[in-house]
Amino acid sequence: xxxxxxxxxxxxxxxxxxxxxxxxxxxxxxxxxxxxxxxxxxxxxxxxxxxxxxxxxxxxxxxxxxxxxxxxxxxxxxxxxxxxxxxxxxxxxxxxxxxxxxxxxxxxxxxxxxxxxxxxxxxxxxxxxxxxxxxxxxxxxxxxxxxxxxxxxxxxxxxxxxxxxxxxxxxxxxxxxxxxxxxxxxxxxxxxxxxxxxxxxxxxxxxxxxxxxxxxxxxxxxxxxxxxxxxxxxxxxxxxxxxxxxxxxxxxxxxxxxxxxxxxxxxxxxxxxxxxxxxxxxxxxxxxxxxxxxxxxxxxxxxxxxxxxxxxxxxxxxxxxxxxxxxxxxxxxxxxxxxxxxxxxxxxxxxxxxxxxxxxxxx
Amino acid sequence: xxxxxxxxxxxxxxxxxxxxxxxxxxxxxxxxxxxxxxxxxxxxxxxxxxxxxxxxxxxxxxxxxxxxxxxxxxxxxxxxxxxxxxxxxxxxxxxxxxxxxxxxxxxxxxxxxxxxxxxxxxxxxxxxxxxxxxxxxxxxxxxxxxxxxxxxxxxxxxxxxxxxxxxxxxxxxxxxxxxxxxxxxxxxxxxxxxxxxxxxxxxxxxxxxxxxxxxxxxxxxxxxxxxxxxxxxxxxxxxxxxxxxxxxxxxxxxxxxxxxxxxxxxxxxxxxxxxxxxxxx
Numbered sequence: 001x002x003x004x005x006x007x008x009x010x011x012x013x014x015x016x017x018x019x020x021x022x023x024x025x026x027x028x029x030x031x032x033x034x035x036x037x038x039x040x041x042x043x044x045x046x047x048x049x050x051x052x053x054x055x056x057x058x059x060x061x062x063x064x065x066x067x068x069x070x071x072x073x074x075x076x077x078x079x080x081x082x083x084x085x086x087x088x089x090x091x092x093x094x095x096x097x098x099x100x101x102x103x104x105x106x107x108x109x110x111x112x113x114x115x116x117x118x119x120x121x122x123x124x125x126x127x128x129x130x131x132x133x134x135x136x137x138x139x140x141x142x143x144x145x146x147x148x149x150x151x152x153x154x155x156x157x158x159x160x161x162x163x164x165x166x167x168x169x170x171x172x173x174x175x176x177x178x179x180x181x182x183x184x185x186x187x188x189x190x191x192x193x194x195x196x197x198x199x200x201x202x203x204x205x206x207x208x209x210x211x212x213x214x215x216x217x218x219x220x221x222x223x224x225x226x227x228x229x230x231x232x233x234x235x236x237x238x239x240x241x242x243x244x245x246x247x248x249x250x251x252x253x254x255x256x257x258x259x260x261x262x263x264x265x266x267x268x269x270x271x272x273x274x275x276x277x278x279x280x281x282x283x284x285x286x287x288x289x290x291x292x293x294x295x296x297x298x299x300x301x302x303x304x305x306x307x308x309x310x311x312x313x314x315x316x317x318x319x320x321x322x323x324x325x326x327x328x329x330x331x332x333x334x335x336x337x338x339x340x341x342x343x344x345x346x347x348x349x350x351x352x353x354x355x356x357x358x359x360x361x362x363x
Numbered sequence: 364x365x366x367x368x369x370x371x372x373x374x375x376x377x378x379x380x381x382x383x384x385x386x387x388x389x390x391x392x393x394x395x396x397x398x399x400x401x402x403x404x405x406x407x408x409x410x411x412x413x414x415x416x417x418x419x420x421x422x423x424x425x426x427x428x429x430x431x432x433x434x435x436x437x438x439x440x441x442x443x444x445x446x447x448x449x450x451x452x453x454x455x456x457x458x459x460x461x462x463x464x465x466x467x468x469x470x471x472x473x474x475x476x477x478x479x480x481x482x483x484x485x486x487x488x489x490x491x492x493x494x495x496x497x498x499x500x501x502x503x504x505x506x507x508x509x510x511x512x513x514x515x516x517x518x519x520x521x522x523x524x525x526x527x528x529x530x531x532x533x534x535x536x537x538x539x540x541x542x543x544x545x546x547x548x549x550x551x552x553x554x555x556x557x558x559x560x561x562x563x564x565x566x567x568x569x570x571x572x573x574x575x576x577x578x579x580x581x582x583x584x585x586x587x588x589x590x591x592x593x594x595x596x597x598x599x600x601x602x603x604x605x606x607x608x609x610x611x612x613x614x615x616x617x618x619x620x621x622x623x624x625x626x627x628x629x630x631x632x633x634x635x636x637x638x639x640x641x642x643x644x
Binding site: 024029030034049053054 | 387475
């Protein structure tokens with residue numbers, strides 16, 4: 001309880017401190033038609049040097065879209081779409097920087113305008129010379145399915161770039177899904193997280209984390225539905241981290257409602273420090289980077305593959321682990337690549353009569 | 364004893380079920396402004412005729428006192444008409460017609476620009492047109508009648524009350540048209556500086572009455588500029604009158620909303636009522 005009170009105090013104090021001395025203007029636009037409601041809020045600040053926005057709302061069609069150019073920081077903006085069936089999507093983006101920061105930003109939220117229909121949100125973002133870039137899309141439905149994509153690029157100096165970023169969220173009564181992609185992301189830290197959970201607690205995730213480098217051609221998606229969750233890194237991702245690191249992880253969790261200590265999980269990831277990494281399609285014998293959890297089939301799986309070029313001082317390793325209910329424990333394996341090794345295949349699998357954790361290194 | 368004769372025709376067309384809305388809020392650290400708009404795409408027409416004597420009736424062994432009560436509210440997108448009629452024993456005749464056309468299919472656009480000087484311009488465009496026309500001829504003689512009407516077109520309003528009238532002969536025609544609405548806001552990071560809400564349309568109200576009792580007449584024409592400090596749209600012109608006794612009243616009001624084009628509409632609804640043979644003299 002003391003911790004809770006202290007946490008509330010700290011959060012309140014931070015909120016007050018952030019409000020003092022910071023002037024801002026916010027504009028909210030909402031519309032609806034009885035079946036769906038759309039809403040958008042944009043906050044501008046003194047650090048926003050210039051901005052131009054055109055927003056179009058079509059309440060009858062259950063749509064709202066936006067085109068935006070800016071220079072300077074944009075403190076935050078979000079858009080939501082909710083329908084009468086409990087389907088919901090949420091979009092968010094924030095760019096922090098200086099006067100040299102600039103970019104463009106578009107989004108669109110739509111709905112089927114029918115009971116028991118669907119909702120969808122899309123966001124496009126370009127941001128350059130920023131300190132911090134954050135973008136997010138999420139989807140949920142009344143069944144309890146959820147999916148979320150987040151991207152966070154940050155730098156101590158003004159070097160964060162996010163080029164041609166796109167994210168999408170979709171929800172209908174049976175499915176929640178999300179996807180995100182970027183031509184390039186550059187910064188001191190680069191994080192992409194794409195995951196989905198269902199009502200039963202099953203989860204599948206694709207997580208990318210890099211430092212001091214650039215990630216190109218990133219694309220991931222995830223969905224959840226009844227007793228199932230799935231995530232995939234669905235294109236070849238290139239990571240150039242000559243002085244940093246890159247980690248690509250696929251993770252699946254099958255939640256045990258009766259006893260969480262019997263959760264099944266699979267995890268597979270590749271890690272490279274100082275070098276260049278390619279995932280999936282650059283490795284013709286590799287696995288597609290996927291994570292899958294199914295309560296119906298009583299299985300979890302995670303696969304990942306990467307080719308890499310390691311600098312002389314670099315480190316590369318592959319990691320796979322699983323836990324399985326019948327075993328009641330977990331097994332993990334990590335393989336460091338010795339000199340001359342330039343490729344990993346990793347998979348992790350749990351299921352009835354089908355368990356394993358394996359890494360393959362190639363010359 | 365003559366019973367009430369009632370004839371009523373209702374026509375209702377709608378392109379889609381359910382109304383649509385949009386709203387917006389602009390806020391700074393020191394001030395805020397909001398708007399809410401609701402409309403629909405439909406057409407509504409009504410013709411009504413009632414003639415008879417308001418009298419007591421026997422119902423399940425009880426005697427119900429003579430009484431008449433009418434209430435109507437209709438409109439769309441801040442174009443509204445309200446009417447209330449309550450009368451006791453007497454002769455009563457009413458002929459009315461009303462028409463409402465509303466469209467809410469067009470998109471709403473909002474353009475926001477922040478300039479390097481720190482100023483913001485925020486412009487909204489709405490094109491959800493509405494036409495409301497209503498005419499009523501009312502003739503009453505008896506113990507007592509109360510009549511109220513109130514018409515509003517996007518904050519501009521006109522209305523009347525006739526209270527405790529033993530004799531009331533009244534002819535009213537009303538046309539209200541809303542074409543579109545533009546909103547323009549000027550602000551900086553600290554405060555809202557200038558807000559103009561500019562509906563384009565008109566309100567035309569014609570009324571002739573010959574009555575006893577109390578008569579209230581009022582109108583209000585508001586400014587398009589929002590008073591940010593007091594959070595109101597101040598009145599440019601406002602009038603209120605009250606009369607006791609027996610009198611003849613002729614009243615004609617024409618308001619154009621955010622426009623200088625004051626063209627009197629000779630085709631108001633009052634001319635469309637049937638030949639009643641009534642005289643207001």
